[in-house]
Amino acid sequence: MGVNLSEEHPLPFTSYKDAAEWINSLIPFGIRPGLDRIVAMMEYFGNPQRRLKFIHVAGTNGKGSSCAFLSSTLRECGYDVGMFTSPYITKFTNRFQFNGKDIPEDTLLSLANRISPVVREVAASELGSPTMFEVSTALAILYFAEVCYPDVIVWETGLGGRMDVTNLVTPIVSLITNVGMDHTDILGDSLEDIAREKAGIIKPGVPVVSCVSQPSAAAVLKETAAAKGSTLYLLGEQFDYERKPFSGGTQRIRFKGPFREIDIELSMLGEHQCTNASGTMMVLEVLRQYMAFVMEDEHVHAGFKQTFWAGRLEQVSEQPRIVLDGAHNPEGAAALVSSLPEAFSYRKLILMMGMLANKHHREYLEHILPIVDTLILTEPDIHKKMDADALYHLINEMRPHAAKPDLEVIVERDWKSALALLQSRTEREDLGVVTGTLYMISDVRATLLHHTDSEKGW
Template sequence: MPDRIETYEQAIEFLFGRINYERIQAEAYSTSDFKLDRMRRLLELMGNPHERIPAIHVAGTKGKGSTCSMLSSILAASGYRCGLYISPHITAFEERFTINGVMPTQSEFIGLVNRLLPMITQMDNMPGRMQPTYFELATALAWLHFLEQNVDIAVLEVGLGGRLDSTNLCKPLVTVITNVSRDHTHVLGSTVHQIAYEKAGIVKSGIPTISGVTHPDALAMVEETCRERGSPLKLLGRDFRLVDRHLDEHEQVQIDVTTSTSNWQQMPVALRGPHQAVNATLALAVVDELRQLNWDLSDDDVRQGLLSVSWPARVEVIARRPTVIVDAAHNWESARALVASLNESTKLRKRILVFAATKDKDVAGILRQLLPHFDTLVLTRYLDNPRGVSLEELSRLVNALTVRPAHLAKDPLAAWTLAKRLATQDDVIVITGSFFLVAELRSTIAEECRATLN
């Protein structure tokens, strides 16, 4: 344990040296490795910053990050200092905790880590597996940064599950459960009912819950949990509705939404894909709850917040001619949403898929959603994480699902080089399957585009 960290590189190396469940094989851990005792003790040593900052807490299998991003943008457009905590990051660790879209500087980041070091040392010397993990320290750094920068509110994306997630010690004004489907089954359970139990663990007594859950088993669990804990529950399709989704004369997606207190008309949805209309609907339902708590959120500010939202690696176009889209879809539902978005905007182009995946995911389920909609397949394995599925296994899965041959590339850069060679200027290259694949290629492609423009 260092006494003091001097450089940004040392700070990152220190954090990455902690136990990191984002990079450990799924079979190497279980729910017994996740508990709130460590996080609770760490926050106590920090002076309990989470008790001084109101929060919006968002869980779900899909859409939670986009919903968080929309809410953060709305609050910032309304004049509030809003902290946003998300995971994982794409390019820089500090992307995980921003304020009104701005990351801490490297010097601020070094200072935050140094202020935590004495508390980490104290906990490392405690008995009973109290050494804080990578994700717990990321959460603690976010709370410390938000407190020191005097944010008015924090929007928190659950990292894994909900019940035992490090974010679940927050004091929310509203909790949100976007939806529930099968993901992280090794930790959360093999059935939708079990997974919903973990997601619904964020529900708090007396605190309103907004939910887009539709699966009958998940819905039953969310309703039961809210009833037991006295949390007023508002459901998509029952208490608030997406009435219409359409394009305006500038081909900007707009939605009409009704809630128990508002009738939102022609609200813009800047993020691509039909599924983002549902996420925006959930965000508007949360806005109504905040208004009931006397937060000043005007219609114009909400509209501006939705229009200006940015969410990297979610059906994100990062290059043209050929069009290059990166998307961090890593479960079958996200893959289906990606395909729906492509079908809206790229119907006449040849599609080239660059794909890698993580071992604890339903890789076959993801591929079933994607393969019928692509003309050319390039399989690879990302380098920066041992959980990557091997080329041999990916090839076996693809061969079991389609007769279309797949190209194999030893690493993401080789896959990108091959995809470029296979594409014409009118084609679309889609890079998806994992956050880790997107992280390894997104900055490389962006730099190539900048070099071409210069």
């Protein structure tokens, strides 16, 4: 594919804002599984991804936190680390990080101007227009391969695995955090189908780590790994962890791997983070044992303890006490329900919720409703939002068998008004929680932390 940067195609963008708006303008092209367009774009640039070392991370929940654990610990051990994740919480540049810092705006502008003519050419072909996520992935590869040169890149899938754009790369190790019922409209409506899509990131001879717990999903991973000649390290079989009593605002686990045992302290809250940390530690052990990565225990300890990931059981306000958690599917709801009473003491739980329309709301609510005293239903500021009245009707249908007898349910479509209501209703001994889609978590977080330059998107 040849692209002519002639006078007919002057540099289209003169500011970061222009470049980011152009990339996000591709969102209407949607999620289009398949690698043809990204392959075409990368071939034009000489396949720079082949020069890079990736840790590929897939899974239904825990991808972001696991990426954060990996990035923090590898940096603490002295490595230069790139990280590509989605969605972002504060700003579009959050997606592309080098050593914990966002891509500079002028660098993103420069790379967008390089990619733009290639996108035009692919769009004019039978392949059709690249999507926002495809262009973002191409930009990430160019950033890492030609600008900042990290030693290793923590590389998060966008959706699924097998047909996800990020599956263009061959990693040095893969991590599949877990498998749950999410994005069933695209990935399939059984655990086995979804596991098969996630297992698509397993490459021939490349070791893979997983914390998948369901026997049927684990069987799919075992079968795929065996067929690809890849060593599988599965939680509960090749490695495990023992959770220590919760104390002092942090939690501790004893990681038990095939090569050694080690104690780890976490600032991230919730038992699900113990599982995420355990999977991450197994990945690091593979790198240490087989790929000559040097990791001193003191640096490993520091890396895990200082890991932070926005919007995951994150307390953002003291008076009233408000916690943000981007639980948006049944597995996330289960983790939230088990974590809240352990991490916080409270009299009443006032919960504000805004969801997307394509989620398993009934299963989600079966976890959430039994612990909530006041539920404020709202709508995220995005076209794919779930109608708050429809959620209200579903809750009324479930109320007799799933909710507290005196549960109060309030519908406030405007999320800003809903947030004000949450703040006014959460008294000193109570806990206010905002949960649901990360689109809304992003808006609420920016408001409460006064981030006036916050952006939002997938």
